[in-house]
Amino acid sequence: MKPKSILMPALLLLVLIFSAGVSAQTTEKQRLIVLTDIEADPDDSQTLVRLLLYSNQIDIEGLIATTSVHQKNRVAPExxxxxxxxxxKVQPNLLKHEPGYPSAPDLLSLVKQGLPVYGMEGVGKGKDSEGSEWIIKILEREDxxxxxxxxxxxxxxxxxxxxKIKETRNEKDAKRLIEKIRVYTISDxxxxxxxMRKSFPDLYYIVSxxxxxxxxxxxINRVVKGISNEEISNEWIAMNIQQDHGPLGALYPDVAYGMEGDTPSWLMLIPNGLNNPGHPEWGGWGGRYELYQPDPPSAPVNPRFTGGVPVEPETRPIWTNVSDKYSPYIPNKFGKAVRRDTAVFTGNHVTLWRWREDFQNDFAARIDWCTMTYEEAxxxxxxxxxxxxxxxxxxxEIFKLDADGTYDPDGDNLNFLWFQYPEAGTFKTxxxxxxxxxxxxxxxxITAPQVDAPRTIHFILKVTDKGTPVLSRYKRVIVTVNPK
Structure with a gap:
């Protein structure tokens, strides 16, 4: 089921308020609380290693150890x-590359824990925890x-x-606190x-x-037929992340089930010029999502593929899976430096893996910063x-797209690529x-196309250097085309 023409008024108002005044580029640091069932699977530890390398670009305000269906009776803040x-141990060296990395003691003060019980057994009267109280405290901050x-x-x-907010606050105060929350859960x-989705119908919620x-x-860890996939191989991880990258890289565990399944829940918060957390429908490193009420499963879902958590019909719109149609740009040996591949990929997974080589290279570069000088990295x-x-x-009308003034801090030669992101705009052609x-x-x-009503076109500028590893950043230009 695609988006309804009439959404719940309060939820729609929240989307409009949050979108108002938001430009194509968002540079404001995003606030983040993490809930992690760390030790249920090595991928939480993997994701945390990566997150700390971006802790200067994201305001981490809580790191809370929790349970899950995979770890029902234990939390592991240690x-x-x-x-x-x-x-x-590497934070002083990271500061040589970018400012703003918080100290380890500051981050340690943010580590909290929830109750070591499963699901709704931990919700209700007398079920407060250090973690749940911390969440409320963060929401109450004047920010x-x-x-x-x-x-x-x-x-x-x-x-x-x-x-607790619902039980202890008046309606106006509870609404004020809940409106601050933006949830992205790695499934249920x-x-x-x-x-939560039933009890708090206005709660902003991204979930598949x-x-x-x-x-x-x-x-993030899917092997896709028709592309390289090298950047998620165990060999790549060992060479570029784990080995000879200092004490933080040494803490990145081997893959047991899937590499970093939790990382997409915060990748959209990185200010790379493409991401805009206020617009999940625009797409970015964490994938692309739209607000609608999905149809219930047409057949029972095998519990093996949900961790055993029952799948219930959604009762209201949520931000969830949508599809992209994508043909990668690939290098040319002669002539024009890049060309469109003839392969065409379609599906919701495409919205994320299309950026995977870029964000993996970015991870590799930042973990290099743990041990390298500025000049080496x-x-x-x-x-x-x-x-x-x-x-x-x-x-x-004629208009132009111009990237004049772009530069590289290391003096590297740059590759420029302009492309349209049809699914992000309302002009799909x-x-x-x-x-x-x-x-x-x-x-x-560029000649503006013919339209019979106002339409938006999203153009993405991707700039990639020729350093090691190659790194990309973006700009998003949104052109509104009105009828003549």
Missing amino acids: TIRKIITGYG KRPVWVSVWGGPNTLAQALW QDDSGVW PGSYANATWSA NHPPVPKVNGPEEFTVKSG PAGFGFLAENLYNVHT
């Missing part, structure tokens, strides 16, 4: 502390920014915080997720209900758009560049 301690809750396991600690790993295999997040380019990043034209090559930094004389 593992969070162990990884933070490893981070503390207008939303609070992202990234759920890597079971969300019952958040459910308890919401239960206990029975409190469905309860049902089978893990169908979830968008699973694309690579750093991302800085794209610039010479002109507005959002503007309006009429059908038939390809709006080509005519005879112009899309790898020019200045793509000029």
Whole structure:
């Protein structure tokens, strides 16, 4: 079922309020609380290693150890502390590359724990925990920014915080606190997720209900036929992350089930010029999602593929899976530097893995920063758009896309690529560049297409350096086309 024409008024109002005034680029640091069933699977530890390398770009405000269907009676905050301690050994070197990395003691002060019980057994009167109380404390801070809750396991600690807010606050105050929350859960790993979506119908919630295999997040470690997949191989991980990358890389465990299944829950918060957390429907490193009420499963879902958590019909719109149609750009040996591949990929997993090589290289570069000097390491380019990043034209008018002023802090040679992201806008037909090559930094004389109503076109500028590893950053230009 695609988005309804009439959504719940309060939820729709929340989306509109949060979107108002949000430009194509978002540079404001995002606030983040993590709920993790760390030790249920090595991938939580893997994800935490990566997250700490971006802790200067995201305001981490809580790291809460929880249970899940895979670890029902235990929480493991000690593992969070162990990884933070490893981070503390490399934090001084990270600061040589970018400012703002928090100290290990500051991060250790954010480690909390939920109750060591499963799901709804931990929700209700007398079920408060250090973790649930911390969530409420964070929500009460005088800070207008939303609070992202990234759920890597079971969300019952958040459910308890919401239960207490509802029970102890007046309606206006409860609404104010709940409106701050932005949830992204890695599927439903206990029975409190469905309860929250039913009990708090205005709660902002990104989730792929049902089978893990169908979830968008699973694309991070999915082997895709027709592309390289090298960047998720065990050999690549060992060479680029684990070995000879200092004490933090040494704490990155081997894959047991799937590499970093939890990482997509916060990748969209990285300010890379493509991501815009206020617009999951625009797409980014964490995938692309739209707000609608999905149809219930047409057949019973095998519990093996849900961890055993029952799959219930959704009672209201949620942010969930949508599809992209994608043909990668690939290098040319001669002539034009890049060309479109003839292969075409379609599906919700495409919305995430299409960026996978970029964010894996970014991870590899940042873990290099743990041991390398600034001169030895690579750093991302800085794209610039010479002109507005959002503007309006009429059908038939000429406009241009110009990346003049883009630079690389290491002095590396740069590759430019402009492309349309049809699914992100309301103009779905390809709006080509005519005879112009899309790898020019200045793509000029583009003719606005014919439309019968206002339509938006999303153009993405991808700038990639030729350092080691190659690093990419982006700009998003949104063109509104009005009828002539």
